[in-house]
Amino acid sequence: MGQRSGVGLVELAILEALDERRARPGGRPVSCEKLLAALEGELGLARGYAYQVVIDLAQEWKLPVPLVEGRGNFGGRGNDAPASPRYTEARLSPVGQVVLAAERGEIAPVPVGMINGNTHREGIRPPFRPAAVIDAVRQVLRRPRLPGSQISGIVGPPDFITGCTVTGDLAALAAGQHAELGLHARVTVTSAAHVRDRVTKAAIPGNQPPGFTRDPSRPVIVIDKFPPYSNPDEILLSIADRAQGHDWHSRHPELGALTRLPIKDVADLTTARGGYWFACLPADGTPPQVLRDQLLKVHGVSIYLTTRLPQPLPVMIRTWTRSNHDEDLPGSLTALENALASRRQTRLAECY
Amino acid sequence: MNVEAPGIGGVAPAGSEFPVVVLAAAVLAAEQVSGVLVGSAALWLRGEPVSVGDVDVVIEPGEANLRRLHDALAGLAVRPAAVPAVHRLRDVSVATIFSSYGRVDCMLERGRCDWESLRQNAGYVAVADVRVLVASAADAWELRARFRKW
Numbered sequence: 001m002g003q004r005s006g007v008g009l010v011e012l013a014i015l016e017a018l019d020e021r022r023a024r025p026g027g028r029p030v031s032c033e034k035l036l037a038a039l040e041g042e043l044g045l046a047r048g049y050a051y052q053v054v055i056d057l058a059q060e061w062k063l064p065v066p067l068v069e070g071r072g073n074f075g076g077r078g079n080d081a082p083a084s085p086r087y088t089e090a091r092l093s094p095v096g097q098v099v100l101a102a103e104r105g106e107i108a109p110v111p112v113g114m115i116n117g118n119t120h121r122e123g124i125r126p127p128f129r130p131a132a133v134i135d136a137v138r139q140v141l142r143r144p145r146l147p148g149s150q151i152s153g154i155v156g157p158p159d160f161i162t163g164c165t166v167t168g169d170l171a172a173l174a175a176g177q178h179a180e181l182g183l184h185a186r187v188t189v190t191s192a193a194h195v196r197d198r199v200t201k202a203a204i205p206g207n208q209p210p211g212f213t214r215d216p217s218r219p220v221i222v223i224d225k226f227p228p229y230s231n232p233d234e235i236l237l238s239i240a241d242r243a244q245g246h247d248w249h250s251r252h253p254e255l256g257a258l259t260r261l262p263i264k265d266v267a268d269l270t271t272a273r274g275g276y277w278f279a280c281l282p283a284d285g286t287p288p289q290v291l292r293d294q295l296l297k298v299h300g301v302s303i304y305l306t307t308r309l310p311q312p313l314p315v316m317i318r319t320w321t322r323s324n325h326d327e328d329l330p331g332s333l334t335a336l337e338n339a340l341a342s343r344r345q346t347r348l349a350e351c352y
Numbered sequence: 353m354n355v356e357a358p359g360i361g362g363v364a365p366a367g368s369e370f371p372v373v374v375l376a377a378a379v380l381a382a383e384q385v386s387g388v389l390v391g392s393a394a395l396w397l398r399g400e401p402v403s404v405g406d407v408d409v410v411i412e413p414g415e416a417n418l419r420r421l422h423d424a425l426a427g428l429a430v431r432p433a434a435v436p437a438v439h440r441l442r443d444v445s446v447a448t449i450f451s452s453y454g455r456v457d458c459m460l461e462r463g464r465c466d467w468e469s470l471r472q473n474a475g476y477v478a479v480a481d482v483r484v485l486v487a488s489a490a491d492a493w494e495l496r497a498r499f500r501k502w
Binding site for chain 2: 235242251252253258259297
């Protein structure tokens, strides 16, 4: 990986290629087909592989700090696949430009690799909140002997961007040990009136409140804020399928009771602005909390990742800061913050 | 994974709070797919202190069983179109599907090579009201040591 940013070498090659073509923030993006042809010609990177990396670098629900800005259909969180590279364009994001400047020695190093992690590509290093990592480095610069527990406290738990809940042995993770992290969508028991209000507020033409909202006091389960690496379209199919009966249910009623979801109706109320959200109406006589607990166990509503940091978190921050302390770290951190602000990195939790 | 009791191995009812993915193995058994559960799910059902990430099932070779497996996977998979056809199941080493319970790896090559020995040491464990054929802890550990990344 790049020594001065922690960004992977293939990612850096893509950023370099964009910069060489003047596809910079605010500038004219370059056709992805031309970009991929150049990467194949110059570095031998196969187009399909390189395109997947370009897409990953641009998808805002996967990376706390996207390094590429995509134009055109770069794919969605569900079954919406990215368009052919003939129809998409890309340019550096402001943070991508800062990463290149750090790698070229124009500014001091930036901890972007530490922030983004690599779980988005099935790695084991989770992402962290950008402002928290920057703050921790600043604190260590000011107080090199800052206790490890305080450094871990400043960085906080991994941050998976979409607003999903993170569970697991966070202390083990911070100590540099293997930790199984659970990422859970938000599953809330609410009322049909709330669902109706939310649909009305979203005000998307054609998106009508479902029929069951006519009885405003009816309990409804709402699922939103899905984990970043799960496919909400597939989750919806899973939930609908699990509400159906199967031949073996009569032979194995106990297993049937464990696996069948007591759902009367399920509605996909996803909107472009509001992100993915589903509403489930419990079957008659099913306490909503029971259905809520069962929904939380559906794969995708909850996913589990094996994670591990290369060193204990405080050691990582301290070592990185110490090894670069003779450079203008405050300056590069400010440049990174400005780049984040200029992208108007609003928290996507609201959207996803 | 056979549902009927064969008379070898004991039935050790597991607790009611199964890791969700274990239910996928029970569904395969309920669909009358013949196989031996191995991997972390098998170890968990054998009372070993492991975390269960997915389900690994060694599938008994044989045309009729592969047909049952195909149909069961098509019912389990979130993307039924991704389930290999029966003629592909005869050749592939592992068929992986994602279900609403989690990831299911069907180990077909291992079944073609080691079915008899795995079957001999396996025993039935109750998952809800389904009896799932589970590899012995020694076999499960041995396979895990051979294939695990870390």
